[in-house]
Amino acid sequence: MTRSPQRSWHAVTLLILLASLPALAQSKLEDRRNWVGKSTAVSDDPRRVPVAPGPRGPEGSIVLRGGRVFDGTGSAAKLATVVIERNRIVALLPPEATQWPANARVIDVAGKTVMPGLIDLHTHLTYTEPNTPEEQAEEGESATLRGAERLRVYAQSGITSVRDVASEGTAPFRLKQWVAENRLPGPRVFAAGQLITGTGGHGAEGMWRKSSHDQPVAAVREASGPDDWREAVREQFKRGADLIKLASHYSRAEVAAAVDEAHTLGLKVTVDAETFYIQWAVEAGADTIEHPLPRSDETIRLMARNGTASVPTLVPYIYIFDLAGGYFGSTSRRFDFSKEANMEMLRKLKRAGIKLGVGTDLVTDWFRYLPNAYITELKQFVAAGFTTEQALVAATRTSAEILGMDDKLGTLAVGKLADVIVVDGQPDRNLDDLSRVSLVVRDGHVILENGRVVIAPHVPVPEPDPRKTVPGKEW
Ligand SMILES: [Zn+2]
Structure with a gap:
């Protein structure tokens, strides 16, 4: 992992501490979340931002x-x-x-x-449907409304947390906020903001795909060079990101810079990649790899050794193969794969002891397949050797661990969030x-x-009292 010079100021302190600590201690100390103790009330998300103490949630x-x-x-x-x-x-x-x-x-x-509640670790709450008019496709207002509708569908499917791994502009953060305030019915939203990829990388393929170069509310941020990858991470952090999502292609130095920056800010990193790009991401310290895409046995061993988790998302590929017979025209999907190969990858990951979480990646209008889409994903886990109970643990406790929220979510225990x-x-x-x-x-x-x-009922606020008129109040 590369280390930037600006953090050398505490190198002496670190060296003293490191002498007596295990190998992972350095990255732990440089994770800002670990500087917030149990005595400080923090936000109920992976950002762990200090908040005022006191009761939360509805009365009763x-x-x-x-x-x-x-x-x-x-x-x-x-x-x-x-x-x-x-x-x-x-x-x-x-x-x-x-x-x-x-x-x-x-x-x-x-x-x-x-x-x-079930957890879906791979959503795109705002992505377009086939019938979305072009002028609304990357418009923030339309994206937010699409997200609001989908939140309701996820809730109806028993999903109480979604990890959104790329959506337009600030839409996922507004959706997160409105759900947290119970002004919209839906699951908790943990949002990555924009997907960060190299110029022309996954999500930004071809001239017709919008990215932040030509459309600030686009769901994709193309970045070039290690410094720009760092900057792209900071942009998502500034918007309120709960995690960082990277996608191939990138150089070794770019992915290392982005992972280092995210970890220093206290954010986990998940990566949508394939083949040797997965190896580079795992070497850089990425926390999770999305999808069942091809990678070498050496990479799988490295994932196991580093504790890199996986969100295999088999169901979207099943739909792609069943609807269109394959994946065509994508410059970021240039490799052999099939439904059977994806299942074999899940089996290999399981055999290697890799932590596996549940995500559905329901792009286009596939959210309409819920709840069956989620159930189909869990059935893939069973086909790969999980018991039914173990598949439900993956959907709850393990997925909460991958979110970095297992101290608050994922199991029914005293003290956990309801x-x-x-x-x-x-x-x-x-x-x-x-x-x-x-x-x-x-x-x-x-x-x-x-x-x-259930939508929270409107509780009327008393009308103004003329006896309390404040003369001269401006509007
Ligand atoms: Zn996706």
């Missing part, structure tokens, strides 16, 4: 009484009652217990399965039951009930 308690609780750790489902206060899980009680606040809202979920779903069935035994999500709680807010999305 919700009790999910007597369901089969699959807690996301991999242990078998067992009967229990989940108590939520504001936006946190405060108790997991034996099914016969009734110790909850007197004014709690009690929902009987007997016979149903209560589990952590992202909880109720499924009318036993998805830990039959994945198809995930098509029957009946209740979704995100951050303590009920956003889906009886299968229908």
Whole structure:
């Protein structure tokens, strides 16, 4: 990993510390998140920005009484009652217990399965559909509206967190903010902002593809040279990025500079790449590799050794092969691959012990295939050797780990954020039951009930009181 000279000021301190610490300690100390202690309240995202202390989430308690609780750790489902206060899980009680606040809202979920909300690590909330008029394709306003619609569909599918790995302009950050304020029904949004790629790289192929060179709200930021890759990372950080998304092509020096800059800012890096570009990204210290694209056995071994995770996203390629018979005209997809080769890659990654998370990469109008698209992705995990329960752990706990949010999300445990779903069935035994999500709680807010999305009701604010008129107030 390259080191920039401007950080040499604390080199002496570091050297002293490093003498007694394991090899990874240096990168840990240079990760800004690790300088925020447990005593400081921070934002509920990977940025870990200090925030004012105090209660968060809606007032009151919700009790999910007597369901089969699959807690996301991999242990078998067992009967229990989940108590939520504001936006946190405060108790997991034996099914016969009734110790909850007197004014709690009690929902009987007997016979149903209560589990952590699902996580989708690979979304593009704002990408165009085939019927999107050209003048709206990369317009921020239209992109935001497309995202708002999709958030609702993800919520209805039991997905309570999405990692958006490229969207137009500031749209994903506005969507994140409006969901966090419960002004839009949907999953939490963890956004990368723009995808960063080399000139003419993936996402910016051909003259017709817009990038930030010719359209500031484009979803792609072309960058050239290590300094510009660093600058592109900082631009996403400035917008509010929760992670950084890179795509091939790049030079070794470019990907190393971008990963170093992101890590120093406290952001994880995920990379959409193939062949030797994956090797270079893993050598640079990338946290995650997206997609099942070809790479050498040596690269897989290096991923295992470095703890590089993978989000295999088999389902979009299944759709590409089923709809069009292959991947044509793409200059960034110049290699042999097939549905079978993708599945074989997933098996190899699993055998190598690589951490695998769940992402669907539903571009164009494929979000309309939800919830089945998500279920199909989980079925690929089962086909690759996961048990049904292990596939659900990948969708919850492991995906929260890949997000860097496993201290707050991914399992049902006291103290975790209240992202909880109720499924009318036993998805830990039959994945198809995930098509029957009946209740979704995100951050303590009920956003889906009886299968229908709940929009927070308008609470009227009192009209102005003429006795409190302030003369001369300007508008
Ligand atoms: Zn994608």
